[in-house]
Amino acid sequence: MCAAVARHLGLSTRVVRWTFVILTFIGGAGVVAYAFLWALTPEGDLADAATDQVAVPSDRRQWGSIIVIGAALVLVGGVLVLPVLGGSLIGSVLVPLFTIAVGAIVAWSNLDDAQRSRWLDSGSGASRFGWMRVALGVGLTVAGILVLVTRGESFSAVWDALLAGIAVLVGALIIAAPWALRLWGDLRREQVASARATERADIAAHLHDSVLQTLALIQRQSGDAAAVTRLARAQERELRSWLYDGPQGSQSTLAAAVTEVAHEVEDLHGQVIDLVVTGDRPYEPHGAALAQAMREALLNAVRHGGAPVTAYVEIGPSGVEAFVRDRGVGFDLEEVPVDRLGVRQSILGRMERHGGTARVRRRDDGTEVELRLPPLQGEQP
């Protein structure tokens, strides 16, 4: 309980515990506060509508005991109020001030950070429960001010008055708690519903910005088969990554970098590349070199080879292996002019500079480029 309060207020558990102990010695306020908070503190934030629904019946069961406690407190308060018609001024400055502070804390503490800020922002809105909290806080504060202002002769009398005031207010609030809780539940449900509506609006907006625009473009360019293919492929990829990958982070892994490269080549030439990547590792200069060499190999495959172009990248503890394959007539490394930098420099040279190897294989029906990198330092094969 103390821990929960501490977490909620952002104080250390020890401070809260001592506060309760001290409050208990000062006329038992700590006990009352403890019981009250124990009864009303939510078990945890409602995660979604489902748990919300589940939570409601158990709340209802608690209400009975809350009402009994509240009624008892009101009785006690009423009894205590009667003899206290005159109090003492001694010590009646600090204690009312403390009461005012407690009132303010109660008014504000049960609002979440988000709700607090929203309440500060708008002031109005649907947060009727916020008003309930504020009403309690104001009540406590007013009680404190009253005790501070009204004369009080003896310390104990002032203390009794204070205690009585608190008890009455707390009792009233506990009686009102069921309604407050129901309002709170309604509010949370409304919030979930509005969050869903927002999500749906986001999806609609995304589909409009991406899919519908692309479809319009495709209709306009329906004569140009290559352009249509390119548009459709780019859109498919975009939608796929949006649906299945979630928000994209930075391109800080090798798998992401390689995928990026393949997409870039696809966009440049409108040729579909069937890419499969397994495993992953952090993106570093060697991996960057492999990605660049692979880009060159893909460009070659798309330009000189034939569809389908397939690429497979395996990133494992024994290093990285990348294969780019096309089904064209292929090219012979010996026939490539020396001044052509493409294969020689961009692929072979680059891989060798980074401790890897590259191999170009001519097959019956196409060419396959193999790129290999050793494992990163510190990783054992």
Add this chain to the structure above:
Amino acid sequence: MSTRQPTAGTTARPPVRVVLVDDHRMFRTGVRAELTEAMGAAGGPAVCDFVGEAPDVDSAITVIRAERPDVVLLDVHLPGGSGNGGVDVIRGCFGVETPAGAPVRFLALSVSDAAEDVIAVIRAGARGYVTKTIGARDLITAIRRVADGDAVFSPRLAGFVLDAFGAAAGEIAEVDEELDRLSAREREVMRLIARGYQYKEVAKELFISVKTVETHVSSVLRKLQLSSRHELTAWAMGRRLL
């Protein structure tokens, strides 16, 4: 593995009886037209005979039970049933056999590359998984292969398998029977398929027969369906919720 149909020479074979299940009518029409055209261009007897179509889970089960086709081309995402699409169709047709006595075989056809979908439909009993962008000739090959009781792995499915079984990370089974890991040979076959190799190219590369390749692929399919490797489902889910 299940009993294979007698392969009495390619010309004498009756066409594969196919039911097409997809909720998009345009897609069904397109597949039929494309396959008919491809078969016409290739000449010879028809490879496939479309005996039925269905747009949702419940009518699919009805049609499949009535027609008892050799192969069902099955979309992964379908309306109806208990909401699991193609998986529900496979479960609903459990035990249905063709007139020849072979089990009805399913080839999953999907636009989705999501690992979760792939793994779910394969584990439900599909004998292959191809994406809807597959060419007509490749699709005919795949249908024939599934009708023969073999497995059809796309490069992406092979990649998933390598990832899910930790084969890419170097986990290799000591004995072939181990369900939770791939054998060294199976891994090699999977890697070549992931690289875009056709079965016959895999066979040539590894100096084995196409038949042996098919055996390895079927064995991997069996492991994928039966393995209790705990990462498998979690891995697929993780892919989805990345």
